[in-house]
Amino acid sequence: MKNKAANYTNTRPSNPKAILVGVSMPGTPSPSEISLEELKGLATTANYDPVATFTQRLAEINPKTFLGSGKVEEVKQAVRHHNPEAVIFDEELSPRQNRELENILKCRVMDRPWVILEIFSNHAQTREAKTQVELARLKYELPRLTRMWGHLSRQRGGIGMKDVGETQIQLDRRMIRNQIHKLEKKLVQIEKEKKTQRKNRSGVYKVALVGYTNAGKSTLMNCLTGADTLVEDKLFATLDSTVRKIKKNFPYPVLLSDTVGLIDKLPHDLVASFKSTLDEVRNADLLIHVVDLSHPEYAKQMNTADHLLREMGVEDLDILTVFNKVDALSDIEILDQAIHAFPSSISISCHSGQGMEFLREKIIYHYEKKLSPFRLELEHSQAILIQEIRKVALVLKEDYNSKGIVLSLRLSPEAKAKLESILKQPTL
Ligand SMILES: Nc1nc2c(ncn2[C@@H]2O[C@H](COP(=O)(O)OP(=O)(O)OP(=O)(O)O)[C@@H](O)[C@H]2O)c(=O)[nH]1
Ligand SMILES: [Mg+2]
Structure with missing residues (x-):
């Protein structure tokens, strides 16, 4: 295995x-x-x-x-x-x-x-991830402080030490509460910065990779974008969401984000702390739920991921289930059963490349579903704008006639405003 x-x-x-x-x-x-x-x-x-x-x-x-x-x-x-x-x-x-x-x-x-928290602490790299993990750790530790007192009393022993210990606990609790407060404030600030970044990305189609830890999310990210996100045979290799633009093999840019892996019995405080990272998920137009089909408990892992996503408030989003690692299946029947249970899913292997082309088509299909058809008539002198129009809309057809140019477009609701401002641009 x-x-x-x-x-x-x-x-x-x-x-x-x-x-x-x-x-x-x-x-x-x-x-x-x-x-x-x-x-x-x-x-x-x-x-x-x-x-x-x-x-x-x-x-x-x-x-x-x-x-x-x-x-x-x-x-x-x-x-x-x-x-x-x-x-x-x-x-x-x-x-x-x-x-x-x-x-x-x-x-x-x-x-x-606690072990999950330790792993997250060891793997956290960015200011945001470190703050989130530290906050979750402190929240977890707060009600358990008496345990430390247990150690203290054993180490020190002696009559009268109980009072010292209890005072110490009260001091420690206050310190931890202050620290929690500070970290929460810091996270609000980080969240504000992230919101600005996300605003800049509005109007672009956003796809987020979600799923159980080790399912192959980062590997898929690398396959689709040519990025070099860390891929490891290790739990929770990814803690920060990475965002990359995919242009290759797509008719228009798509923003793809890789997110932290999910796991059974994920500490509740950690889920709460990672809410801002997971905003990447909530703000996506399409979620790709990556499942390691070669795992004997893939169905349970899918349920866990679904449950956690709901806990994070992810609802009413387009979700595409992608069964990964089909190259590693011991029994091909597993694939038949999975496809039967999830008829709109697709199966891929990031290692062999199987199904990758179909996945791209599916992403495009989901994107185009959100676009509405639009017919635009331009004068010949406005031909120069077509290049700009392509950046905000899908140009299906260009018809040149004696009067001008007729474009058959597909537009997202956000792109309409952008198109209007392009058309106001001077053309000569
Ligand atoms: N056999 C096989 N292994 C794969 C495939 N895709 C990914 N893997 C392996 O699965 C392991 C986990 O891959 P990652 O991409 O790090 O998984 P992840 O979902 O990002 O994991 P976390 O970041 O820990 O949540 C690595 O050892 C990959 O090489 C595949 O299609 N087939
Ligand atoms: Mg990863």
Whole structure:
């Protein structure tokens, strides 16, 4: 399997050890090996070396320790044996469960959202991504500060230290709240700048690539634009949306943006913080939902992506489902089933180039659907304007006759105003 999530065996031995705990929640199917594979992928991307894994089917969640007491004991034995840096749970733990588990296991306990936050922190490059991730981290940490107190009290011990610790927590909380406030203000400013950038792009057809992490969004971006966006066999390779103009093989310019990958159990604060990056998505005319069809759980990944997009307020947009990596399919029936379930989807391979031409045609088809036909009569002296007109409208036909030139155009609603200002230009 070529997925990043399964790529944990090559971990460098110097990475800190981690024990992984996967559970199947009440009312869900049996513990998913694939979900655990994904957790392994997350752990290795966050530079941990998974040394042991545990799974448990839970009839109900223990409010104190999440797992049943027998399983906690098993994990404790493993902690004694391996002496890992952390025990990582595949589900979100409440602050209380986190604290209780740390006390019992005598080891740092993390949950899946925290690992995702660590990865985002490590990968954030731009001012915007760094601010967004930092904000999400602080919001996540705020209710969990008592956990640090747990460490503090163990380290320092002694009578009377509780008061010191509690005062310290109150101070820390205030500091974190102030910092959250500052970062939120900073993000508002960044958002303003981005809005101006987006305004400049109004009137151009905008296509955004969305989908589960590792689906091949950046690879597709590179195929369509010739850009060199980072493509990696790594979870969350892309954190910032990149925007590129595609001209080659398109009758008119299209703006394509690559966006951050989505994943199951994405920390809620992270989704909230990335709202501005995801405005790229909300402002698009067409979304291309890229799906890794070679992944055994592609249908679940599609549902997760759909669900998260709705959570981000993406509605009423044109969505084109693109099944990628068809070159890596173990069974061609999977493709037949997927196309049957999603008849208006298309299948491609960024690696072999299969389906790429059809994808271009589909993008053009979606664009043209938004344009209305328009007939424009020009005098011969206005021929010089045609070059300008081509920049804002699709010119389907040019008819030259003795009276002048008749253009058959297709126009977007925004382009009408631009056309009017072109026609007012002096021509001689
Ligand atoms: N076999 C095969 N692998 C592909 C194809 N397209 C992309 N990949 C591989 O899939 C992996 C992930 O590709 P990316 O383009 O980084 O995926 P992404 O969706 O941008 O991932 P994130 O930025 O992490 O969300 C890379 O190892 C690519 O080489 C394809 O058509 N076939
Ligand atoms: Mg990417």
